[in-house]
Amino acid sequence: MITPRPHVAKTTKSLLATFSWTVLAHPSYSPDLAPTNYYLFSDMQQSLEGTDFKTKSDVENWLVSYFASKIARVLEDRYSEFAKQMADVVDKEGKYY
Template sequence: MLCIWWNSKGLVYFEVQDSGQRVTADLYKAQLSRVNQALSRQGNNTATTRFLHDNARPHAAKITQQKIKELGWEVLFHPPYSPDLAPSDYHLFRSMQHSLAEKKFKNREEVEIWVSNFFESQLPEFFEKGIHSLRGRWPRVIDNDGEYLLD
């Protein structure tokens, strides 16, 4: 499983989880701390972070909400079951899927190297387009009564 955070400027942070590993609220809370550190290292003002994630259990857990409040991040509303409003789903993973066709990895390190190389090979416009297209997708989802968009 790939846990990834990115913004309109590029990759912020990612972790490859072991096969079968579950993302718990405790793990997610620790990941958010690492994401905040990565944002700081990249020179981003973490006090103005707007954060979009879905309402999966680890994301909605009390300790997660407390961590986000501690970090001072603004959480953007994300309706349940809305992959059309998740830039990672409609933009990032779709692009990765095309590049992954028929690839086989021997171990976790190979996966991590591939992910790093994939992001390093992307032009800045790739990230910008993925994040900024959310603004146009939101009314389309509403106009479509929440039904999945056909891209």
């Protein structure tokens, strides 16, 4: 099982302390949470095929158009599905054996 390293850089720790944020432990690596399974990424990748951006503005406009074209409910369902998978990983404490 691979466990990611927590925020250990002095500058990062200092910045986190400035905001008084509580740093949560990183979950162990989970194949259940692979980003490639996340609906948005595969759909976006397909939409980007053959696209050639010339400027930063072209990228920004494409992103605005892409998200505007998505039905909010479909994205909400996908995010909900991902959240359930994440909760399952947390419940199992990263133990799959």
